[in-house]
Amino acid sequence: MPLKDDHTITADTFLAGIWKENPVFVMLLGMCPVLAVTNSVINALAMGIATTFVLLCSSSLISLLRNLIPKEVRIATYIVIIATFVTITDYVIQAISLELYNALGAFIQLIVVNCMILGRAEAYASKNRLLKTITNSLGMGIGFSIALLCLGSVRELLGNGSLLGYSIFGDAFQPWVVMVLPPGGFIVLGAWLLLFNWIKERSAKTTSEALVTQKEFSNAR
Amino acid sequence: MTVDVPQNPTSQKRAPERASSLSMIITLGGIAMLSGLLVVLTWQLTLAPIRENQRIMIEKAIFQVIPGATQRRSYALTDKGLEDLEPQSHANKNSSSQDKYSQTKAAKNSTLKFYAAYDVQGQLKGIAAEAAAQGYADIVRLLYGYDPQCQCIRGFSIIKMAETPGLGDKILTDENFLDNFSALDARLSYDKKTLGNPIITVKHGSKNNPWEIDAISGATITSKAVGKAINQGAEQLLPKLYPYLQQLQTNSSLNALSLNLKKEKGEE
Amino acid sequence: MIELRTSPHMKASLSLPQIMRHVVYAIIPICLFAVYQFGISALALIIVVTLSCLLTELLFNNLSNKSTSKKNSLSDYTALITGLLLALTLPPGFPLWMGAIAGFIAIAMGKTLFGGLGFNLFNPALLGRAFVQAAFPVAITSWTPAGLTERFTQFIPSSLTLPFTIPVSMDGFSGATPLALQKFEATNTPVSNLFMGFTSGSIGETSTLLILLCGAYLIVRGIMGWRIPLAIIIAVILTSGIFFIFDKSYPSPFFMLTSGGLMLGALFMATDPVSAPVTPAGMWIFGLLIGVMTIIIRLFGGLPEGIMYAILFANASVPLIEAVSQPRKFGFVKEKVKKKEAQ
Numbered sequence: 093m094p095l096k097d098d099h100t101i102t103a104d105t106f107l108a109g110i111w112k113e114n115p116v117f118v119m120l121l122g123m124c125p126v127l128a129v130t131n132s133v134i135n136a137l138a139m140g141i142a143t144t145f146v147l148l149c150s151s152s153l154i155s156l157l158r159n160l161i162p163k164e165v166r167i168a169t170y171i172v173i174i175a176t177f178v179t180i181t182d183y184v185i186q187a188i189s190l191e192l193y194n195a196l197g198a199f200i201q202l203i204v205v206n207c208m209i210l211g212r213a214e215a216y217a218s219k220n221r222l223l224k225t226i227t228n229s230l231g232m233g234i235g236f237s238i239a240l241l242c243l244g245s246v247r248e249l250l251g252n253g254s255l256l257g258y259s260i261f262g263d264a265f266q267p268w269v270v271m272v273l274p275p276g277g278f279i280v281l282g283a284w285l286l287l288f289n290w291i292k293e294r295s296a297k298t299t300s301e302a303l304v305t306q307k308e309f310s311n312a313r
Numbered sequence: 314m315t316v317d318v319p320q321n322p323t324s325q326k327r328a329p330e331r332a333s334s335l336s337m338i339i340t341l342g343g344i345a346m347l348s349g350l351l352v353v354l355t356w357q358l359t360l361a362p363i364r365e366n367q368r369i370m371i372e373k374a375i376f377q378v379i380p381g382a383t384q385r386r387s388y389a390l391t392d393k394g395l396e397d398l399e400p401q402s403h404a405n406k407n408s409s410s411q412d413k414y415s416q417t418k419a420a421k422n423s424t425l426k427f428y429a430a431y432d433v434q435g436q437l438k439g440i441a442a443e444a445a446a447q448g449y450a451d452i453v454r455l456l457y458g459y460d461p462q463c464q465c466i467r468g469f470s471i472i473k474m475a476e477t478p479g480l481g482d483k484i485l486t487d488e489n490f491l492d493n494f495s496a497l498d499a500r501l502s503y504d505k506k507t508l509g510n511p512i513i514t515v516k517h518g519s520k521n522n523p524w525e526i527d528a529i530s531g532a533t534i535t536s537k538a539v540g541k542a543i544n545q546g547a548e549q550l551l552p553k554l555y556p557y558l559q560q561l562q563t564n565s566s567l568n569a570l571s572l573n574l575k576k577e578k579g580e581e
Numbered sequence: 582m583i584e585l586r587t588s589p590h591m592k593a594s595l596s597l598p599q600i601m602r603h604v605v606y607a608i609i610p611i612c613l614f615a616v617y618q619f620g621i622s623a624l625a626l627i628i629v630v631t632l633s634c635l636l637t638e639l640l641f642n643n644l645s646n647k648s649t650s651k652k653n654s655l656s657d658y659t660a661l662i663t664g665l666l667l668a669l670t671l672p673p674g675f676p677l678w679m680g681a682i683a684g685f686i687a688i689a690m691g692k693t694l695f696g697g698l699g700f701n702l703f704n705p706a707l708l709g710r711a712f713v714q715a716a717f718p719v720a721i722t723s724w725t726p727a728g729l730t731e732r733f734t735q736f737i738p739s740s741l742t743l744p745f746t747i748p749v750s751m752d753g754f755s756g757a758t759p760l761a762l763q764k765f766e767a768t769n770t771p772v773s774n775l776f777m778g779f780t781s782g783s784i785g786e787t788s789t790l791l792i793l794l795c796g797a798y799l800i801v802r803g804i805m806g807w808r809i810p811l812a813i814i815i816a817v818i819l820t821s822g823i824f825f826i827f828d829k830s831y832p833s834p835f836f837m838l839t840s841g842g843l844m845l846g847a848l849f850m851a852t853d854p855v856s857a858p859v860t861p862a863g864m865w866i867f868g869l870l871i872g873v874m875t876i877i878i879r880l881f882g883g884l885p886e887g888i889m890y891a892i893l894f895a896n897a898s899v900p901l902i903e904a905v906s907q908p909r910k911f912g913f914v915k916e917k918v919k920k921k922e923a924q
Binding site for chain 1: 336337340341344345347348351352355356359362363366367370473477478480
């Protein structure tokens with residue numbers, strides 16, 4: 093059965109999560125932390141790293157054990173594995189900084205229900221070899237973190253006039269309070285999705301146009 | 314019968330693939346054990362830094378509300394009297410877990426938990442206690458510092474709040490507002506049963522008495538929450554605490570400290 | 582001499598631009614009174630907000646390639662009305678740059694992103710105001726007293742704040758609104774002042790009398806339905822009346838009716854034909870919901886004024902309201918009846 097699988101690791105294995113299958117901007121997975129903890133860059137970064145860590149560890153372990161896990165109990169097994177790494181992350185963040193831990197609140201524990209992670213386990217790690225899974229999960233994790241940072245930077249910049257806590261616009265800047273409040277999360281996410289889809293649509297249009305002209309060209313020849 | 318026909322081949326086909334219950338149990342059990350091991354390992358490794366972080370966090374808040382303090386001890390006031398919540402000493406630590414359990418249980422029931430803060434010489438500088446009241450967005454939880462010498466509130470720090478940034482959270486930055494807490498009067502009444510004057514928040518610019526808090530204009534609700542929290546907290550704690558103030562000053566501060574110091578030195 | 586035609590007889594209905602032109606006529610007196618009360622700051626605010634709305638509409642027309650075709654939505658006055666109404670709900674000293682942002686958000690987020698006129702779920706003007714209320718909570722609650730003597734020669738200092746900077750403090754310049762006075766300081770403003778409009782507040786909300794007259798013009802002209810405003814007023818009187826009867830420390834129904842933006846909201850915002858229900862029974866439910874919600878927010882909420890959130894909330898419930906208030910179809914037998922008969 094493993095012979096059927098394609099084991100070659102291409103750049104696409106890694107890049108899929110960052111652009112073509114970006115968990116936030118394309119697949120719209122894991123919206124709960126995306127909206128809830130992106131009110132500052134540092135929170136977004138911490139959440140991104142924590143999620144990437146959980147994703148990477150759980151996917152690797154699942155990939156290693158993929159031939160041992162009976163099909164009937166696979167989801168239960170995945171959840172136990174994911175929950176383990178979430179608990180580990182929870183303790184480690186508490187040990188690093190309680191302030192960060194309080195800022196992230198329940199959303200650290202809620203990584204366990206981030207459907208991106210279970211989705212990766214079910215759709216990828218359970219079918220692919222370790223190295224390929226690691227490459228793909230890393231790409232997904234980075235893609236997720238980039239999306240969180242996109243939201244976090246805009247929200248902190250407008251909502252607080254700062255980036256990573258450093259004031260950018262000076263003291264006279266009027267902060268847009270709404271941006272650090274929950275509605276701001278929805279507004280900024282909407283704006284990013286708009287931009288992302290606009291770019292995708294445009295690039296799709298130009299490639300299809302290019303294809304058409306190519307065809308015409310070859311027809312003319 | 315006709316319905317069964319297409320099902321039969323599939324069930325036959327699936328039957329050999331179906332894992333035995335034993336292998337399911339083994340896999341799940343094995344993974345659960347592995348998970349347990351990993352979690353326990355992390356817990357062991359991170360326990361000390363987490364405790365340290367929590368201690369630093371509480372002390373930072375206490376030393377902020379009681380200027381000049383460098384040490385603190387936790388106490389609880391129960392119906393029976395004053396209880397020391399600190400692990401008494403390293404020798405006592407293993408004596409009986411039963412005792413410790415009942416102690417913490419008592420502390421939970423009493424609700425009147427407070428911290429006594431001391432300066433370098435071990436002299437009581439003030440009492441810090443938690444209080445809470447409904448703010449604009451959510452409950453505002455804060456820690457206030459009471460100075461028994463001047464019988465006044467010396468400051469507060471926010472433990473948790475969700476007030477509107479730029480509006481409600483001005484209570485942390487607005488200098489006029491913080492000036493209220495240079496010496497907010499919290500004298501007890503003559504019979505020592507209640508506060509002499511309830512601490513109240515008044516409209517911006519109309520503070521006349523030392524027990525009034527001048528509200529921030531535009532953040533009246535949050536200002537009022539701070540006043541209400543401190544008033545309720547002080548009203549509950551201070552009259553009950555009054556008989557023990559002397560004890561706190563002398564008994565546990567110097568003696569316990571010197572004891573602790575000796576013990577620590579001995580261990581080293 | 583009499584030409585007989587079989588029915589149905591068609592009557593040319595008013596076109597959209599015609600209807601909207603009448604709405605603009607009805608709003609202009611309120612704008613003039615606002616300028617009279619609050620001076621050149623109010624005038625500048627109205628101009629900036631309206632321009633911002635029109636330019637945003639133009640921008641999105643261009644983006645969606647509607648600018649050249651007949652679909653150009655600038656000519657139907659709706660963006661102009663959104664701009665004027667939005668300006669009327671802002672405080673007089675509101676920084677002009679914030680007003681411009683409010684206008685942009687109102688049209689961009691409130692209208693064009695939903696697909697333009699006719700597709701928006703929420704009243705665009707109120708959406709713009711809700712955004713700036715959440716974004717700049719200090720600026721939007723800094724009020725200025727009406728009728729200052731120097732109002733025609735000087736701007737209110739905070740009006741001319743440089744873009745993206747914090748407006749100057751309004752200390753000494755401020756005048757709390759009647760609702761805020763009532764809520765936070767238990768001071769009642771004389772009802773005659775409230776009725777005529779010589780109080781502080783958002784520039785267009787102060788005069789109950791004027792808004793009633795302008796609204797009556799639209800109702801008489803048949804442009805605006807009377808059900809929604811009437812339902813709101815009835816609900817406000819009943820709800821606040823109950824509280825007032827049992828506890829006189831609550832404000833009277835008449836105070837509730839004449840203070841704040843209630844009249845402006847009831848007559849010009851809630852009646853927005855796009856975001857209000859279309860069924861007559863639905864209009865009643867919609868209006869009653871707004872009235873009750875307004876009073877509840879005013880009495881028990883953190884904010885002194887609740888009409889804006891009440892209308893937005895009711896806008897969000899319109900699909901539900903319409904689902905339960907479908908009129909009977911003539912000539913059809915109800916499904917339930919059919920089933921019963923079949924049994």
